[in-house]
Amino acid sequence: QSVLTQPPSVSGAPGQGVTISCTGSSSNIGAGYAVHWYQHLPATAPKLLIYGNNNRPSGVPDRFSGSKSGTSAFLAITGLQADDEADYYCQSYDNSLSAWVFGGGTELTVL
């Protein structure tokens, strides 16, 4: 059971948008620790998509954006493309566990 909770799957049509939620608690997201998001395709290295709640590393399209509110964070993807199909993971730090913690992952399907 993951410390951060994500929906197992989301889907959307090409060109549309989706939002993936990531819910934590007062010892991680709610404590002010930043949320980071990763994109993972099978047999590839996970890729940092969003860091520090809402910052994109160089090369990540602005179709990807992050936000945070209270004990939850959100990854929004607009203008869905076929190659956005992947698993998406949120991650933060938990001060009661003294550990980096992850969500269980959300599988994005582009219909």
Place this chain on the structure above:
Amino acid sequence: QVQLQESGPGLVRPSETLSLTCTVSGASISSYYWHWIRQPPGKGLEWLGRMFIRGTTDYNTSLKSRVTMSVDTSKNQFSLKVESMTAADTALYFCARGGYTGYDLDYWGRGTLVTVSS
């Protein structure tokens, strides 16, 4: 271009010790924190620990004292040892670099699958 590559045995016997190595290219092993993460089949990601060149290590307490991390600066590699392996330790093991904020992971390897079986 920063690249990380995990290597090690694909099969480990129960009760034995797993040894994995992560080879880093495009970045100095001396300048960052380095992490290990694993993903059991069909499950989410689990952080195992991190280390810094000057001997600083932080381990996931859920693994108690079974985990040890070390670094070989001459080879630009860092390593993971997990003692007393059981079937529950079967997973895809990733190495990653600590990133911009100190809490994110900006570069990862592709992972190496480790199966625990007799």
